[in-house]
Amino acid sequence: xxxxxxxxxxxxxxxxxxxxxxxxxxxxxxxxxxxxxxxxxxxxxxxxxxxxxxxxxxxxxxxxxxxxxxxxxxxxxxxxxxxxxxxxxxxxxxxxxxxxxxxxxxxxxxxxxxxxxxxxxxxxxxxxxxxxxxxxxxxxxxxxxxxxxxxxxxxxxxxxxxxxxxxxxxxxxxxxxxxxxxxxxxxxxxxxxxxxxxxxxxxxxxxxxxxxxxxxxxxxxxxxxxxxxxxxxxxxxxxxxxxxxxxxxxxxxxxxxxxxxxxx
Amino acid sequence: xxxxxxxxxxxxxxxxxxxxxxxxxxxxxxxxxxxxxxxxxxxxxxxxxxxxxxxxxxxxxxxxxxxxxxxxxxxxxxxxxxxxxxxxxxxxxxxxxxxxxxxxxxxxxxxxxxxxxxxxxxxxxxxxxxxxxxxxxxxxxxxxxxxxxxxxxxxxxxxxxxxxxxxxxxxxxxxxxxxxxxxxxxxxxxxxxxxxxxxxxxxxxxxxxxxxxxxxxxxxxxxxxxxxxxxxxxxxxxxxxxxxxxxxxxxxxxxxxxxxxxxxxxxxxxxxxxxxxxxxxxxxxxxxxxxxxxxxxxxxxxxxxxxxxxxxxxxxx
Numbered sequence: 001x002x003x004x005x006x007x008x009x010x011x012x013x014x015x016x017x018x019x020x021x022x023x024x025x026x027x028x029x030x031x032x033x034x035x036x037x038x039x040x041x042x043x044x045x046x047x048x049x050x051x052x053x054x055x056x057x058x059x060x061x062x063x064x065x066x067x068x069x070x071x072x073x074x075x076x077x078x079x080x081x082x083x084x085x086x087x088x089x090x091x092x093x094x095x096x097x098x099x100x101x102x103x104x105x106x107x108x109x110x111x112x113x114x115x116x117x118x119x120x121x122x123x124x125x126x127x128x129x130x131x132x133x134x135x136x137x138x139x140x141x142x143x144x145x146x147x148x149x150x151x152x153x154x155x156x157x158x159x160x161x162x163x164x165x166x167x168x169x170x171x172x173x174x175x176x177x178x179x180x181x182x183x184x185x186x187x188x189x190x191x192x193x194x195x196x197x198x199x200x201x202x203x204x205x206x207x208x209x210x211x212x213x214x215x216x217x218x219x220x221x222x223x224x225x226x227x228x229x230x231x232x233x234x235x236x237x238x239x240x241x242x243x244x245x246x247x248x249x250x251x252x253x254x255x256x257x258x259x260x261x262x263x264x
Numbered sequence: 265x266x267x268x269x270x271x272x273x274x275x276x277x278x279x280x281x282x283x284x285x286x287x288x289x290x291x292x293x294x295x296x297x298x299x300x301x302x303x304x305x306x307x308x309x310x311x312x313x314x315x316x317x318x319x320x321x322x323x324x325x326x327x328x329x330x331x332x333x334x335x336x337x338x339x340x341x342x343x344x345x346x347x348x349x350x351x352x353x354x355x356x357x358x359x360x361x362x363x364x365x366x367x368x369x370x371x372x373x374x375x376x377x378x379x380x381x382x383x384x385x386x387x388x389x390x391x392x393x394x395x396x397x398x399x400x401x402x403x404x405x406x407x408x409x410x411x412x413x414x415x416x417x418x419x420x421x422x423x424x425x426x427x428x429x430x431x432x433x434x435x436x437x438x439x440x441x442x443x444x445x446x447x448x449x450x451x452x453x454x455x456x457x458x459x460x461x462x463x464x465x466x467x468x469x470x471x472x473x474x475x476x477x478x479x480x481x482x483x484x485x486x487x488x489x490x491x492x493x494x495x496x497x498x499x500x501x502x503x504x505x506x507x508x509x510x511x512x513x514x515x516x517x518x519x520x521x522x523x524x525x526x527x528x529x530x531x532x533x534x535x536x537x538x539x540x541x542x543x544x545x546x547x548x549x550x551x552x553x554x555x556x557x558x559x560x561x562x563x564x565x566x567x568x569x570x571x572x573x574x575x576x577x578x579x580x581x
Contacts, residue, residue: 160348163315166335167342168362182352
């Protein structure tokens with residue numbers, strides 16, 4: 001009995017000092033002087049631009065990586081092809097490589113003096129220090145999550161339900177939409193939550209490729225740092241709260257979407 | 265009509281699953297493919313369904329060559345050992361799946377689903393999810409789902425293999441009655457000889473990717489064509505090099521010209537049946553199956569000397 005209480009105290013204490021206290025502190029400091037200072041900080045044109053940019057990049061990353069992730073997971077689990085190990089290793093690469101390196105690599109390829117950057121610039125397409133670069137970096141760093149969450153679920157579900165659907169006359173497309181996708185939904189959902197969290201919180205890669213043009217290519221995380229460097233602590237904390245609320249909102253929405261029957 | 269399979273071969277790597285198998289299945293019959301695991305029975309069923317492509321050979325269903333046809337267009341109902349229930353759909357939606365794919369009208373679908381749920385005794389379960397059903401109920405749902413598309417043939421892959429013994433017994437009897445009411449050509453894969461004898465009108469005994477014997481239950485039991493069939497279907501024991509069914513052995517207290525002397529080693533009382541383990545004078549072990557009454561008439565006891573004889577033993581060249 002005593003040891004169980006001690007264990008609980010250690011677990012709660014650990015979480016408390018690592019997560020609850022700092023996050024709670026941010027909320028407390030932000031709203032210490034009421035709601036209005038917070039509202040003023042997050043409605044400056046720079047803050048609003050950062051907010052829209054972050055949300056847009058996250059939406060693109062989630063859509064792109066969900067489509068790619070589900071397709072890649074099906075390839076990895078259901079198909080045999082040469083280079084499968086390589087594909088699997090490549091998918092994990094964004095987890096292994098530091099985001100700063102990702103940013104530098106993108107500059108190497110798409111920068112003005114990069115391999116494709118010069119040609120693209122002649123066509124009037126600017127990637128680095130611009131919006132597409134931020135999207136690229138965000139998609140890159142959040143790529144593995146859907147694949148990694150879906151692969152084990154797909155393996156566990158097996159192929160019998162799909163075979164049953166095919167004997168009942170369903171084409172492979174119909175089988176995918178009506179049988180495969182619903183049965184891997186828990187994995188897809190959790191993958192989306194992780195992708196969103198990573199996309200919202202990304203700092204390193206975006207910091208390198210964005211050029212950090214205030215009011216134009218600043219995401220929320222960059223905006224937080226920018227405010228912090230400018231001794232505008234209130235602004236930094238307010239933007240942090242917005243980030244935290246976005247993440248919590250995603251978790252909450254995904255919980256609501258969870259179907260009720262998936263107990264067995 | 266029915267199903268004709270000719271010269272089917274199928275390998276998985278080095279393993280020969282089916283070796284030049286040919287088989288005729290009568291229209292409207294209930295046939296069991298019986299054999300141990302690895303005998304090729306499930307592979308043959310999956311080849312008929314189109315879930316597996318044979319390396320060579322032909323599959324003809326109801327007079328149409330369906331060898332290269334994908335499973336979607338074969339008109340077969342397939343029931344899996346582990347149900348393959350669509351877990352995210354209610355019982356009703358599971359059964360309606362094939363009809364919705366075929367774009368039947370809502371009224372038509374509802375009526376058909378209702379009718380099928382009644383047939384498999386799941387009327388009250390339409391809005392449940394598979395996880396809320398027992399194994400037997402899930403399998404009945406899977407059967408209704410397969411029957412919904414009005415298949416020309418119904419293929420059952422070890423359908424009762426994952427169920428409790430008592431549920432299995434009930435479902436076998438129920439399946440036989442169902443087939444009498446609705447004579448769709450049905451092929452059932454099983455490794456359980458009792459199940460095959462109880463349910464099927466025709467038994468195909470398979471071993472090592474080939475067919476050993478085809479016949480009705482009495483025939484495969486009474487006149488086994490090979491050593492394998494004899495040993496796989498029903499109990500056997502050996503008397504002087506020949507195979508004999510333990511219930512075909514007679515025990516008597518006096519010798520005659522044809523008897524062998526033996527000593528009673530052990531008596532097992534299994535209700536109506538008594539199992540007698542004996543040792544012959546040449547040290548061979550043998551066992552006999554006799555009734556309780558016979559055992560008490562003979563007054564069998566451990567260590568007693570008796571004489572055994574049979575007029576139904578078999579040797580295979």
